[in-house]
Amino acid sequence: MTVTATATGADVQADATSSSTTEEPQQKAASKGEIPGDGTFLVGEDIKAGTYRSEGKNKYGCYWARLSDTTGEGDAIIANGNAEGPAIVKVAAGDKAFQTTDCKPWKKIG
Numbered sequence: 001m002t003v004t005a006t007a008t009g010a011d012v013q014a015d016a017t018s019s020s021t022t023e024e025p026q027q028k029a030a031s032k033g034e035i036p037g038d039g040t041f042l043v044g045e046d047i048k049a050g051t052y053r054s055e056g057k058n059k060y061g062c063y064w065a066r067l068s069d070t071t072g073e074g075d076a077i078i079a080n081g082n083a084e085g086p087a088i089v090k091v092a093a094g095d096k097a098f099q100t101t102d103c104k105p106w107k108k109i110g
Helices: 023-031
Strands: 002-006 013-017 039-042 050-054 062-067 077-083 087-091 097-101 106-108
Touching: 062 087, 077 087
Parallel strands: none
Antiparallel strands: 002 013, 039 097, 050 087, 050 106, 062 077, 062 097
16 A cells, blocks of 8 residues: 655655554664563564663553563563653563563663
């Protein structure tokens, strides 16, 4: 599918395909040592193990979880928390994934 946008008051048109996903910007940011936005990120694939810091909640509250698997079961949670302010989490190499919801971006600090 092609989307065409026309600039107001000009004869300029720009075509963009909608085939790109929101994962591409997330992957680029994660490769720079940042975990952006909401999502579940695989350790060793999407993000590197290490210590990350977030300035805390966006709108409602910052939830994070270190996961042993991605089944969604409660026993997969290694550790989790709700941060009102800044938070620091150490994602271990043995963790399967890191989940974050409503947090400001996480930046790798160690």
